[in-house]
Amino acid sequence: MPEGGSTPEIVERLVGFGHALRHEGLPVGSDDVVMFCSAVSELTPSDLEDVYWSGRSTLVHRRDHLPLYDEVFRRYFGGHAAPAGPGPPAFEPITPGLSGTLNVPDSEPGSGDSDDRPMVLGRQASGVEIRRDKRFAECTTAELAALRRIMAQVRLEPPRRRTRRRRSDPSGARLDIRRMARDAMRLSHAAPVLHRLTRREQPRPLVLILDVSGSMADYSRNLLQFAYSMRRAAQKVEVFCFGTRLTRITATLDRRNPDDAMKLAAARVLDWDGGTQIGDSLNTFIRRWGRKGLSRGATVVICSDGLDRGEPAALAAAMERLSRLCHRIIWMNPLVGDSTDTPPATLGMMAAGPFIDSLASGRDLASLESFAADLAQIG
Template identity: 55%
Template sequence: MPDRAPFAGVLVGFARELRAAGLTVGTGDVLTYCSAMAPLDPADLVDLYWAGRATLVSRKDDIAAYDRVFRRFFLDEGAPGATQLLLPATAVAEAEAALVVPGVEPGPAADEEKPVLGWMASDVDALKHRTFPACTPAELAALRRIMARIKLTPPRRRTRRTRPGASGRAPDMRKTIRESMRMHGEPAGLFFRQRKTRLRPLILVLDISGSMADYSRHLLQFAYSARRAAARVEVFCFGTRLTRITKALQHRQPDTALEQAARAVVDWDGGTRIGESLDTFVRRWGRNGLCRGGVVIICSDGLDRGDPELLAAAMERLSRLCYRIVWLNPHKGDNAHFRPSTVGMIVAAPHIDLLLSGHDLASLQQLADMLPALN
């Protein structure tokens, strides 16, 4: 494609630098590298690194030289690759913070260098377990980049409708007889039908009050990723009132979507009325079938200034309308023996099916991994 021509030129230039550094890189290797990068993001330095390492490096001894050339070509100040690809400084900073892009650490001798990208997974894992308030701005930007790649799949439920299947309890008599007639009455194989499955609705209700200020924006980013990854996802925000922001998060650009959602919410960083907000959700949307058979995820610390009885009644009605209620409380952290101490959490606890923390990226990833198993 014409718009990819400058990008191909960058890859060819990088391969030329590798040849100058002593690596054996042939024309076929360069073509393979270009083909590997075609469906990937050219601004993603990790994609650039691993695609090149998989296609251009044929010997283990060449990895250190490859790392040096990659850093010099894409990451150093005035690097030709970053200039030609017009990589913004923020993209390089995010990759440095979150992905530990290729670098070298001095060994015992001055001429010995050790590539550290091989330890990328452990460094990313450490960043995922760092609480949101403890992260620097660069680390928060890196976390948002990682969060955008989270794959979230709601659980499925079996419907009453059936479809042809290789096995099952119900025989497909129509197909069995039809195949037998095609064989002029000779017995044909027995065919079966299986129950169809469909995704359960997923509803996220996010607390954006002042006590959740350190977490609400990251939970909103998680909600955007969920909205983009799954089909039946609804997102609500509440402080002193409930606001539906599902349509605002439909924009393809994450920054624009989050900006539209922020403009739609008028009580950001204000007070908290969980009971009134959930009661509004149940009366206006829950009873109309929005959460029927679905999974409702409430993200809040439970600090409620409203009436506890109203919250208890709303949670009781919500538990009867939906399939499961998952509550994310950042105060839980990594404490496996966490016991609710706020009035809101104590009142809501009898109706909660699963209590998680949501204080870092690892806990959000845990939620994403557990959702398909909530059957």
């Protein structure tokens, strides 16, 4: 870190800037502030030019928020409001002993109001290149934050099931005899019209059971973000987390702000990054919720690497009971490669294998997007 200021003081200053942006109405989450501090630590905290572009790359998510961001940056780090003229202001250092100046551009390059002139600043932070096929375990903090923002936009079409109720459909396979009889009595000698019926459809319940043990540390946070997106897209989604015990977190994900939802879920799950007891956790789900109707006709998605410290016989027995209660069991395993035909050779996967209807991979963004697109068919 630079001379003239200690690390805690600089971090406190940067966090305060995030609070100032949030106070002015910008949607700045806790993850954004953490990523902002990480980005500044990789550059030069004494250079306000680096601080400006780090904050602009991590704290601003919409183009129309840029003027407000520039104004708050001037006030917070410069101690004065934005100038009336077009000239760029100079700023005082963040802490005594640190020096730096910053020219804030008036418009984005390539925007409608600009004339494609080069940017004023000599250095500019480039956007994070997103590779959808890059494993979550290999992504940097900035890449993971960008991937989570993309995950929030994933559209989910839940699987559907046919009910016993019927509706009118010209191409239906069954004749609507009652309606045809009423028409015959009302129309007398008019030629009868054939009316047909088909079965109604409604979303099939979806149950997500996420492994948050230590072996899943590189994937559990992203899978939880994906579960949050699925819960926002379809209300018939139940979410559970397990390590050595099972915890229901469905209600904690009903928050508009994903950061708040993740924070509440992390506080509720007490065995995060601990051991793994898949069989005992599934038995708890069956005993407390599955037998009471939560898994009836549902598609159950188990997200785990299959590295279990429990008894394989207990896992196999729990999977057998669960397969009799639910419609389908999908196992999402980050250790699965490009081919989902062969499950990983772990003891847990070998015990659960005979009861798995479909195997999916959740190791990167591309696999999650593919799973969301195909869920209506495989579920």
